[in-house]
Amino acid sequence: MIARHVSLLFDGFAYGMLLFVLSVGLSVTLGMMNFVNLAHGAFAMIGGYVTVTLMKQAGWPFFATLPIAFLGAAVAAVVLERVLYRRLYRATDLDQSLLTIGIVFMSIAIAAYIFGTTQQPVELPSYLRGRLVVGDFSFGVYRLFLVASALVITALLVVGLDYTRFGAQVRACVDNQRMARGLGLNVDMVFAVTFALGSGLAGLGGAMAIEVVGLDPNFGLKYLVFMLIVVAVGGLASIRGAFFTAAMLGIIDIFSKYYVPQVGSFIIYLVMVGLLVWRPAGLFARAR
Amino acid sequence: MRKLLIGLASVSAAALLGLAPAQAQGTVKIGLIMSYTGQFADLGTMMDTAVKLYVKEHGDTVAGKKIEFVRKDSGAAGSAPDVAKRLAQELIVRDKVDIIAGFSLTPDALATADVLNQAKKAAVIMNAATSIITTRSPFFARTSVPLAAPMGSLGTWAAKNGIKNSYTMVSDYGPGIDSEQAFQAAFKAANGNIVGSVRFPVVSPDFSAFVQRLKDAKSESVFIFVPGGEQPAALGKALAEHGLTPKSMKILASGELTNDEPLRSMGDAAEGIITGWTYTWAHKSALNEKFVKGINEMLKGRNPDQFAVSAYDGMHLIYEALKKTKGNAEGPALIAAMKGMAWESPRGPVSIDPETRDIVQTIYIRRVEKVNGKLQNVEFDKLEKVKDPVKEKMKAEGKLNPDGTVKQ
């Protein structure tokens, strides 16, 4: 009985952490820069394909591909930011959505053209497969890896954005662009770097997600809804919010699917609607 | 004014319909409605490649007629039957096709049934797999599989081979429910005992909750149906992570779970999974070797799956029927020619049931084994000439017309 609940709790938490690594970058771009970036999933897909290609074609080990997945998505993001996104920083949410949905559509076709429509499996090293048995309890090794990675990412982001000079600059640019410019900050630069960071995180998340949710050209669209839910419920621009929300949603989702599978798919949406009506700005909204 | 215009238009429509221009002599046009994009884009890739392979091998002229294709994508936005139906209408009124083929998904085919009835055009279903489709129009013939056939066969086989109880896990949508019911009915009929069942949402990124339920049920075996795409691998991995491998529990499933991609990502944990299915590229026959080689060449080394072989057979059915009618591509004549047709497919002997226009084929029981260091499906038992059990039951209950449509 206890073993079962520990197992459910762990699985739920690990699933939440998967949602977290996929969404946290969106929390950065959408929350901090106020840019409705529906192409977040497309950047995650870039990371996924970078990892798959390096492993398959070049025989790289899984771990070595992860930084490249981050970089690949970040570089693509900077290019797009310079060429397209920056023109729309002051546009309406609707225009931003349309632009980024257009980019998602293009990403689907490009991925299908280059990599084909098939699922791209990753063959993980054997030490990331299987499970770890501790007494009565057993944990999937890859899930442990997800949890550990998510914790590290959270720590780095919280420290980086709250306690460093760069973090202060980002917050200054977001809160009052004009004033920041007046103080001599290079706002364009800060925005570009922030955007690269958010998208790089997406790429990393995409690479790590393949093992659990697979990878095909529709990746950019398929998990968009889950990403938006995490960011909305967590509260924009809140790393902690995204972390706790993802964990909570993961756990609620797994428990409800276990105990009431008939309505299992409803629960996550019900919880979202309920929480947002209760606290429209999200659970961990920053006071503005 | 408006009414007048519409009235005028309807009259001219009637005139147009009556005077539908005669087919250009010497060509037969086939409209392909498939999901080339979207969630099921890979089905489209496989099916379209197989169609091209067939034409490459057999030429583009049959019974003195040149075969032409018009390709339409029904994959936008997942599955949009209103689009599929419109595409079928447009294929008929604008592109003047003689035959429609493809249909990746059940709703697409069902929505098109009325169009076929109105236009009297033959349609060959190359994938959509729920039983009822062929009962909705006398112009449908199917070369893929009614899911109930392999799943029922698997249930019968399991109960007869010493498996006493089973737990079923299926995707919560049409084909999943069809599979669950067919397996359970056949398993129980052969004195098996169903100890529990669960249906999971079609979009389910994480299966651990359902796997935990299965684990708690302490069943001797489990039956699984998941659609293709990313889910088979995800479910397979969730099973392995919870220590449920074929070593500890008999895993029975439909063929999607053990296609190449999921096998590769599941790794050795998949060894021993038993599936009841129509086709594996590892099937041993000269015809199949040639087929596999052809697909390999066209898809950069990828192996064909059931989607490819169904489309290949679909083309064969169309070609052979045209030969039989001497190039007459009118719906009633073509369907009449298709009824009862039997041939050797890469998957083994198949035929079209003259009563239901559905395919009759061998269902293979396969086990995942390592052959030359690579996992593949090895056939070790089979049930021959399997018909769709759902329609057999309808027939026995007197619910079917002689042409295989359902009585209203």
Add this chain to the structure above:
Amino acid sequence: MSEPAPRSVDPQGLLRQQVRWRLLETVFWLAVLIPFFATPTYLVLCSQIAIAALFALSLDLIVGYSGLVSLGHAVFFGFGAYTAGLLSAKLGWNEPITGLLAAGFASMLLGLLTSIIVVRISHFALIMVTLGLCLLMFELANQAHDLTGGDDGLQGISISPVLGYFNFDLYGYTAFGYSLAVLFICFLIIRRVINSPFGLSLRGIRENPRRMPAIGSPMRGRLRTVYVMSATFAGIAGGLLAQTTEFVALDALSFQRSAEVLVMLVLGGAGRLYGGLVGAIIFMVARDQLAGLNPQYWYFWLGLLLVLVIIFLPNGILGGIAHLVSRVRAKK
């Protein structure tokens, strides 16, 4: 078409001016009849464009005119579609016009129910709540397999001839004529509403949600009213799709359907009455043509179209054109 409001201090005069039919509008509505004669093999597509246009128009009421952005408008479209479909399939109520009214009525009730929540929130939360409600309805329809047919779609719809005379034909003459007539009637109603004092107060709320209550305009009440209206028209659009295709599938309630209609509206230009219509025409025609030319990779070209429109014609096609026109005029 509808130009940026001139700086007038006479609101009554402004409204009178906008109610008047412009020549361009008459030309537009005559032009949409051309397919009957020029391209009779495209009528099925045309009828689906008319339906999409009505759906986009209904969304414009809340997105363009009231500033309530919804990413779940398909909930009403789908609800209407299932209502019309179920009436025929389960109850044998095959008369199209009353079926359509019933679809609109059902969606209106659903709109009334959800409006309680919706008007309390705004911005990103609103987008997500509308999306959540739509996803909930989707799952509900999937679960109610026995009633809705679930993933297989709703079977057995058979619609009687329109007005007892026009049969639904293979070419889609009736489907297009019927859809177009319904679209036109709904358009007239919406046009009237937009150009009423009520419509003006909605735009006030969109522009400044804090000031309107201060000058005595009950914001939530107005928003609820327009939300329910929008739901009603979306339901009618859904009912039309169910009747003209005689089939309803879960797709009618999907996230894609919601997202697509928003794309059409923004593409055409939100808050411009004709924006939804133009957006629907361009989006659907582009999609059909691109998918026909290149079934496997047409998403690329559609995406490119969206990106180019946003870069070169911000505020949608009509917004961009209006901007260009006013520029040219200013130069003169």
